[in-house]
Amino acid sequence: MLGIAQRKVEVAKLRDTQVRPMNALTLQWHDAGQNKTQQIYEQQRSKNPGTVRIGRDPLRCDIVLTNPTVSGLHVEIFFNSQQQSFYIRNLRSPNPPLIDGQQLIQGERPLNQGSIIYLGQLQLQVTAVNINTIAATVLTPPQPFTPYQRQQPANQNNSVTSPVHNHPPTPVQGTYGLECPKCHKVSPVEDLQVGCRWCGTSLAAAVSVLVAPGN
Structure with a gap:
């Protein structure tokens, strides 16, 4: 009886060590007159296993947007286990996304908390990125959705300057x-x-x- 009880304790300990918070990324955007929030997990079920696809076509996309400037199949987001980071990949070269003010013509780019994504004229913001590591991980709650603002260079002379009006990046003209x-x-x-x-x-x-x- 003692051996059975000991094995049960060992199994319980093993389960405790295996249960860890899942790697997750939180997106927030405004579409069709509503503010929307969606979490993307490392191993969630999707139409294309291993990635979460975003676009206007409900048959091919896991996150469906209604803005007509978004492509039917526009981008996909996935977790890179080697880099321990979420990445975004462009799937529509004629209509490239804008990531933190830079066009992603092809390939992929890492996403961080606060990253701004433009799909056509629709803006999405990464409000939280929770990565599970061996060390204790502090889960950051989603932050309020705020427009993208470019960082201004630090004033090395510590002199008082007039306020600078920041503006979000201008989407591709046309x-x-x-x-x-x-x-x-x-x-x-x-x-x-x-x-x-x-x-x-x-x-x-x-x-x-x-x-x-x-x-």
């Missing part, structure tokens, strides 16, 4: 349109619910493209 999946002609985003004005095909899965001014 006009967004919807490329028809059938005839590949570009319709205005206002035609999202109407369909392609050339062939009548539904634009629900259309690719959002950036049309240069004057085209």
